[in-house]
Amino acid sequence: MPIKNSAKTGKEPKTVKKIILISTAIIILLAGAGGGYYVFVYAADDDNKTAQVEVDTREYHYVEIPPVVANFQVGKKMRYVQVTTSVQTRDEDSKKTVEKNLPLIQSELLLLMQKSDFDSISSVDGKALLLKDIEGKILSMFGDMPSFEIERAMMTGFVIQ
Structure with missing residues (x-):
């Protein structure tokens, strides 16, 4: 009858959970960084386009x-x-x-x-x-x-x- 090492099987699920947790955190950080980049780069271009609207300065x-x-x-x-x-x-x-x-x-x-x-x-x-x-x-x-x-x-x- 084979002998199972209970210490080894107990650590395995914890390391897998840690890897999944760290991977998820990295994905979330990358998605946030990408979203921030998009907002600052592309939204800034849109603001510059709308800022070019002419304002009528003639007197009432x-x-x-x-x-x-x-x-x-x-x-x-x-x-x-x-x-x-x-x-x-x-x-x-x-x-x-x-x-x-x-x-x-x-x-x-x-x-x-x-x-x-x-x-x-x-x-x-x-x-x-x-x-x-x-x-x-x-x-x-x-x-x-x-x-x-x-x-x-x-x-x-x-x-x-």
């Missing part, structure tokens, strides 16, 4: 559109809404175009407000929607001019009575 111009007052029949009461808006642009020609056409813009904004519902205009979401409609209306009025640009329209006054 603001044109205030005189207040527009619209009346609404709510039940048996007559209600009034006064909206004052301003337009922000960086283009001098667009500023002059808006200034020259203020009566036309006021007229179009009055018609736009009359199409709105009084209850919706008095809510925060309704005001935001009205402002978006005002901006869209101004842009569409001068859409045939390729150089016309406005950054945004702003509501600078709002009164409900």
Whole structure:
């Protein structure tokens, strides 16, 4: 009957476990180093590409559109809404175009407000929607001019009575 060396068989599984553990640690370290290399080398190239975006350094111009007052029949009461808006642009020609056409813009904004519902205009979401409609209306009025640009329209006054 062969005699087994229990000391030798007891050490064998421990050394195999150590080898597997060390191999796994080395693989994890190499994967981490490769991932770090990729992030620093390739992601840095992407950052450099996006950093080349041109920033518009032209000065802002603001044109205030005189207040527009619209009346609404709510039940048996007559209600009034006064909206004052301003337009922000960086283009001098667009500023002059808006200034020259203020009566036309006021007229179009009055018609736009009359199409709105009084209850919706008095809510925060309704005001935001009205402002978006005002901006869209101004842009569409001068859409045939390729150089016309406005950054945004702003509501600078709002009164409900």
